[in-house]
Amino acid sequence: MATMLQRTDDDPSAAERVRWNRRSIYRVPEGMKEQTKSEAYRPLFVSLGPFHHGDPRLVPMEEHKRRAVLHLVRRAGRPLRDFVAAMEAVADELLDAYGDLGEQWLGGSGTDCFLEVMLADGCFLLEMMRTRERVLRGETLEDYAPNDPVFSIHGFYFLRPEIQSDLLLMENQLPLLVLQRILVVQHGISSPSAEDINKMVLHFLELEWPLHADMDTLGLHPLDLVHKSSREPPPTLSDLADEWEADTAMPCAAELSDAGIRFKESKTKSIDFRNGVLRMPIVRVYDGTDKTFLNLMAFERLHVFAGHDVTDYVLFMDSIISSERDVALLRSKGLVKSGLGSDREVAELFNTISKGAVMSPFCRLLDVQRKMNDHCRKPMNRWRATFEHTYLSNPCVFISLLAAIVVLVGTVLQVVYAAVSYYDNR
Structure with missing residues (x-):
């Protein structure tokens, strides 16, 4: 205790600020996993980064990572030590990117093992991306055998979707700085720019970069790029009345319809309510949607600068989807496209993944909720809606x-x- 108190005159905030600015990859707290679905945060086929490295279920993919390193280094015509040196040059930044990194990865041989994982995982991702591009262009992968289980047409169709899914997990992220350093060694002065790398990763995930996002800054990791691609343009903070903070409950879609509110598709990613019409983007639900939402929400909750767009959207959808009746209504309006077995599964998905989440007090969707609640409170709107449903439908x-x-x-x-x-x- 005496040692700890000897330097109380020092201000630790500067060092802490630098450390936290670099951190972007986190372990999801057990409490968050227990509230929702713990298996949604665990990779099924490949580990990326140190958190799940060595998991017995994922060890079979390590052989293919080593093959990826050998193939990439051979094509580059550069010695392996150049790639290792490129990782060593940014070792501190890579280590600081991970929160709660175990002691086995720190100092001496531990850091060497950590950098070895970074290099192998980076080469593996780059080779998977190269395989996808070549297959889509109809080109041959001359340095891999036609019957290669991973880097081939077979791998493109049967393994790539699983790798894409594992690439969206909060605990399974790889800093894009790793890809940049490998490409610098591989291509020299003609290496891709930050914009090129961002687009390359998003194309592998079959997503497009939004027009309003900053293209010139290298993304933190794949999940960060996915999050940026899903966000709306930066909003103007809502001027919310104090009394509104305690009144955020909103009727479900069926009740909104009974109150005369109509539902239409929005041509943007924004949700808006005007003149009795709620405009919202199409909701596409399929196997893995819950996993994607949960990891994006975990990133927003753990990373200070991530924002809260995804969490606010999920909570809004949870508000208007209370049961399968609400899903059926939205589906009849063309606003829900589901690959799940039933409307009940869609309703349960949103009701489950929203547990423990809190909507931001500065969320623009609070204004939408307020306007719809005001609409529902007016008796004339309900009488008109009842008349239309009873006699005009x-x-x-x-x-x-x-x-x-x-x-x-x-x-x-x-x-x-x-x-x-x-x-x-x-």
Whole structure:
């Protein structure tokens, strides 16, 4: 204790700021895993980085990583020690990128093993990306055998989707700095720019870079690029009333429809409500959607500068999807495209992955919720919606109503005519 208190006059904030600025890859806390789905954070085929390295289930892929290093180094025509030196030159930055790194990776032989993992994993990813590009262009992979299980047409169709899935996990990230350093050694002055590397990784994940994002800055890692590609343009913070903070509950989609709110597709990634119409982008749900959302949400929760767009979106969807009835309604409007077995599974997906998450107080979707709640509170909107659902949704019912009105008007006119005639005769 005395040693710890000897230098209390030093300000630790500067050193801590540098350390935390570099950190971008985290272990997901056990509490977060238990709240949702713990298996959603574990790679199934390949480990990237140190957190899952050595997992017995993933060891078979290590042989293919070593082959990737040999093939890439041979094609580059440079000695292996040049690639190792490139990793050593940025060792501190790579080590600092990982939070809660185990002692086995630090100091002396531990750091050497860590850099060996960085190089092998980086070469493996680059070779997988090269395989994809060559297969899509119809070119042969002359330095790999046609029956190669990984770096071939077979690997492109049957292994690549699993690698893409593992590449989206928070604990299974590799700094893009690793790819940059390898490519510098491999290509020299003609090495790809930061923009080229960002696009290369996103193309491998079959995503496009958004127009509003910064293309010139190298992404932190693949999950960071996926997160940036899913974000909206930077919003203007909402001016929320104090009393609104305690009133964020919102009716589900079926109740919103009963209140006269209509649903239409948004041409952008934004969700907006105007003139009784909720516009939202199409929700595409398939096997693995929950895993992608959970890891993006974990990144937002653990990384200070990530923002909160994905978490806010998931919580908004959880609000309007309470049951399979809500999913069926949105699907009938063309706003949900599902590859799952039933509407109930879609509803359970959003109800499950939102557990433990909190919407940002500066989220623009709070304004959308407020406007829809205000709309639902007005009795006239509910009466009009009830009338439309009851009498205007079915042609037969509408014709019957019209006929009843005609009969009623005719009866009234007859009574009036009879009364006028009676008084005229008197």
